Amino acid sequence: MIQLSKHKKLWIIALCLYGAMILAPVAVPLVWAEQTKEEKARQRMLNLEAANALWRLKRALEKEGFYAGRVRLNVWHAAAMDAGKFDPRKYEEFKQQLYQKSVDDSLKCFEFYIEQNSPHDAKMCLQTWKVHATEIDQFDEDTYNELAQRLKDLKKNKTE
DSSP states (O other), X not given: OHHHHHHHHHHHHHHHHHHHHHHHHXXXXXXXXXXXXXXXXXXXXXXXXXXXXXXXXXXXXXHSOHHHHHHHHHHHHHHHHHHTOOOHHXXXXXXXXXXXXHHHHHHHHHHHHHHTTOHHHHHXXXXXXXXXXXXXXXXXXXXXXXXXXXXXXXXXXXXX
């Protein structure tokens, strides 16, 4: 009799374990469903942040200066990476646009300060032009030497 009750106990335990194995997969999807909703909401938020950062970057490229644009480029880069939407080609394209705008603005700046007889400010613009043109592989030594000579001539004329 004691033997029979031990077998009954083992059968009952085995049936309970078997029932738990059958019912466990039914309970698991409920837990995963909640995580999926949270993850979807988080992903939507990250996508929205990346889209906003992209809009601000494009606006900065049109209306703002180099440093504001550089900050916007970095913010977009981080937001796009977080959202899993980062495209290295787009990043390089935006960076190229940003630096090209700076190169163009630096040349205008240089011309303006040459006309204003301000060699110090013209030199700052020339240095910016050189650094940013080098960054996007557009630096031309001949153009630089020509601009530097104009700057020297301005300094010489100013001291006379």
